[in-house]
Amino acid sequence: MNFYELLQREGIAIEKESGEHLFRQGETDTSLYLINSGLLKAYYLSDDGKESIKSFLSNKDIIGSLTSAHASGLCSFSLLCLELTTVTKIPFDVIREHSRRDVNIANEMLDVLLQFSMKKEKREYEFLCLSAEERFSLLIKSRPNILNNITQNDLARYLGVTPVGLSRIKKRVEDKTKPHK
Structure with missing residues (x-):
């Protein structure tokens, strides 16, 4: 089985309207999301209410708050649909459990996490340099x-x-x- 087959088998299809959140900063959310269609923004709110946009996401992007999903913390950012959006939601624990048993899923999950990291590294470079x-x-x-x-x-x-x-x-x-x- 591969990661996308796991998503199809264990994931839940969700449709959200423009203006709806998948999760909010300060909440817990233990899932990862594959965007099937639509456009979303991931953003931070400062204590004084100032919004800073982390990224825009669209078809085939994968996102989740790893702080919440993996480390049982609170989401550090919010994820808002900017248009009608469909996603596949899968609990991070399901991915972790399958990764322990299936080297193909583990390797694909490693690739997903490396993509997260490289995207963040690129954004930091662009913002700082x-x-x-x-x-x-x-x-x-x-x-x-x-x-x-x-x-x-x-x-x-x-x-x-x-x-x-x-x-x-x-x-x-x-x-x-x-x-x-």
Whole structure:
């Protein structure tokens, strides 16, 4: 059996409307989720209510709060559907148990966890070493389809700038790509 067969056999299909959460920061959630369709945002809320967007997720992405699912802690972030979304939910304990018995599932789970880690490493690098303008340009190149499906406020929060700052960045990027006369 492979990881995706395990998801089909042991997972639960869930459909959520736009505006519904799969889980919230501060709650417990012991599952991983495979996104089958839709668009979600993973975000943090600071104590003063400021929202920072960790990532946007879509088809075939896998996500969960490992702090909650594996370490029995609380979710450190929230996961919100930005449009009608279908996911397959599977308890982390089920994955762990099957991984102990099946080397194929264990290896695939290792790959999933490495993907989590590499995605986080990339995001940290971009946030710490690239300017907001460079992050915006990279997003345009790597995920152009997402830009039509998120609000400008969410885009600004993802880039770590204000909406006014985003407008300036967009103008500069647009000016750079215009043919010069």
